[in-house]
Amino acid sequence: MRVLKIAGWALSPFMAFLSQDVIAAQSAYTWGKPGVSRTDYDADAIACSLPTALRDVKRDREAKVYVQGFEALERENNMPPMARPADEEGIAAQANRNVLLKRIYDPRRQVNSLQNKLQKEVETCLIGRGYSIFPLSKDQSRNLKKFVPGSEERRDFLYRLSTNAGTVASSSLNKNSH
Structure with a gap:
């Protein structure tokens, strides 16, 4: 059961773990990879966010x-x-x-610096797995706000956005250089 709760939270790295410079530029972003299966999407989210979420930072x-x-x-x-x-x-x-x-x-x-460091670890992992960061349109942002954070509906909505090749390709920010 704990893994399921973590998995539910871990699906949010596409929104939660963004560099402050990216967040400052626009309010809502997500990560996408056209053609990725839902199983791989979920597994990648967990693989990229869980190590950072569980990391002991006391030595940083x-x-x-x-x-x-x-x-x-x-x-x-x-x-x-x-x-x-x-x-x-x-x-x-x-x-x-x-x-x-x-x-x-x-x-x-200090807190901001540590948060940025952790976010960059997740971003690096996502980019390494072929994901691109892209901004949400105003309509997409408005629709996203209708869903409860962590809900299955919200995860489904983000998954559909993230696998749409046209959306990801046309608005990708990193082009594997982020």
Whole structure:
């Protein structure tokens, strides 16, 4: 049963794992490979997304920097009251220090960087299996929003789009160079 749940989630890598530069350029994309069978489509989705989804990232530089920053900010925020200066100047200095620490460690940047790294792993796998990324038209995007994420109807809709040779070829972005 767990594999089925993962498989259902894994079918979404075609929408979920996109580089930030691709997402910024247009709102909705998917991946396609004309002529791929539904069995192979599902298997490729799982094969490309599952290793990344299950990967332990604690050794990645971004995760280490994030944890280091979190721990520094946590220590700073949990200093005993007596160790903090009580006057206004001391409180302002403490606030400035907190802001500087957040800027130094920039947790959002670390999370975004790690997410982009993981997304690129999935993209590389999909491209290696012959898939191309392409934008959805406004009508396709509107229709996609009608389906519940993870639903069989949504997966069917994306599969039909991804196997349409005309749709994929005419709007492909990567041409195996992404």
